[in-house]
Amino acid sequence: MLLLSSLKQTGVLDLRCLKGRLLVLRLCMKPKPSVSPSHTKQVGALPTGGSYIIMEFIDFGSRGSQAELGRKLAEMHKAGKSSKGFGFEVDNTIGSTPQINTWSSDWIEFYGEKRLGYQLKLLRDQYGDTAIYQKGYTLIQNMASLFENVVIEPCLLHGDLWSGNIAYDKNSEPVILDPACYYGHNEAEFGMSWCAGFGESFYNAYFKVMPKEEGFEKRRDLYLLYHYLNHYNLFGSGYRSSAMSIIDGYLRMLKA
Numbered sequence: 001m002l003l004l005s006s007l008k009q010t011g012v013l014d015l016r017c018l019k020g021r022l023l024v025l026r027l028c029m030k031p032k033p034s035v036s037p038s039h040t041k042q043v044g045a046l047p048t049g050g051s052y053i054i055m056e057f058i059d060f061g062s063r064g065s066q067a068e069l070g071r072k073l074a075e076m077h078k079a080g081k082s083s084k085g086f087g088f089e090v091d092n093t094i095g096s097t098p099q100i101n102t103w104s105s106d107w108i109e110f111y112g113e114k115r116l117g118y119q120l121k122l123l124r125d126q127y128g129d130t131a132i133y134q135k136g137y138t139l140i141q142n143m144a145s146l147f148e149n150v151v152i153e154p155c156l157l158h159g160d161l162w163s164g165n166i167a168y169d170k171n172s173e174p175v176i177l178d179p180a181c182y183y184g185h186n187e188a189e190f191g192m193s194w195c196a197g198f199g200e201s202f203y204n205a206y207f208k209v210m211p212k213e214e215g216f217e218k219r220r221d222l223y224l225l226y227h228y229l230n231h232y233n234l235f236g237s238g239y240r241s242s243a244m245s246i247i248d249g250y251l252r253m254l255k256a
Contacts, residue, residue, distance in 0.1 A: 064172035070202035072174055073158075073189070074209035080156025082183040086110040094160055094180040094227075095234050097122070101182045107152045111188070111226075112140040119229035126233060132240065135247045136229075142256040146222060150213050154183035162192040186210055191223035218253075221246045 043053045087110065088101035100118055104110035117140060124133040158165070159180035167175045190198070228243040250256075 058175055059170045060167055060175070061170035061172060062168065064168035064174060066199050066202040067205040068172075069166065069174040070198075070205035071209055073161075073176075074206045077155040077157070077186045077189070077210055080183070082154040082156070084154075084183070086154045086182070086184055087114070088182040092180055092182070094230055097230050097233055099159075099180055099182070107154070107185050108144050108147055111184070112143065115226045116140055116229065119226065119233060122233045123229065127237070129240070132244055132247065135244070135251065138256050139247050139250050139254075142254045143222065143250070145254065146215060146219050146250075148215070150215060152185045155186050157182060157184050157186070157189050159184075159189075160192060161189055162196045166196070187213070187216060187219055188223045188226075190220065191225075191227045194224060194227075221249065 043051065045051050084103050085105040086107050087103040091101050092099050097119075100114045102114065104114070116136060120133045120136040123129045158176050159182055160178065161176065165177040165179075167177060169175055190196075225243060225246045228239050228246065232239040232243055
């Protein structure tokens with residue numbers, strides 16, 4: 001499976017983001033079979049302003065096997081470990097929203113503060129939505145019980161895996177595009193599954209390599225929530241009801 005990043009021609013901050021993406025591509029070359037283009041890649045600043053990244057050209061083809069995508073994604077997760085904990089070497093973006101990747105040894109703390117909490121603060125500041133902010137933080141303070149009896153090891157995530165970021169080359173090999181990578185809980189990779197079109201063959205192949213953990217179904221919506229909150233921040237209140245429904249559902253479940 002190949003992992004690609006797209007061209008950006010913007011400012012200095014984006015050059016830093018592209019350097020982060022270059023690091024991701026190099027990390028993804030370590031698993032076998034490689035999940036990254038094999039040719040030399042580099043980033044730099046353009047003399048006229050903006051920045052660039054150079055990668056291997058991929059000749060895209062027709063749709064391939066979801067089972068192969070699931071298997072190779074699981075292999076990437078299994079091979080891509082971090083001794084530093086949860087986070088990444090640099091901050092990056094999810095869409096155009098900043099994604100803070102400061103290292104943490106505690107996944108629940110990282111996901112609560114750097115993922116859900118960050119999005120909730122943006123919603124409060126951008127839209128004045130104190131209701132979702134307050135309820136969301138109540139969930140963060142009570143969500144630890146969803147992870148009981150689960151050993152979470154940080155693994156390299158694509159971070160924004162939806163249908164628009166999945167393709168296949170001319171040999172029907174999976175290609176995943178435009179990563180928002182960090183080291184996190186492997187289950188967080190399915191947070192965009194509501195618009196990814198993953199079928200039964202995908203999940204069966206994935207869980208054959210990375211077995212499903214106890215309580216997976218209870219945590220599934222928690223990982224959807226991050227992306228619904230981000231879509232609310234990016235595209236407006238059309239996503240508010242979905243995010244609030246998830247929060248309210250967990251508050252009832254957790255009796256918080």
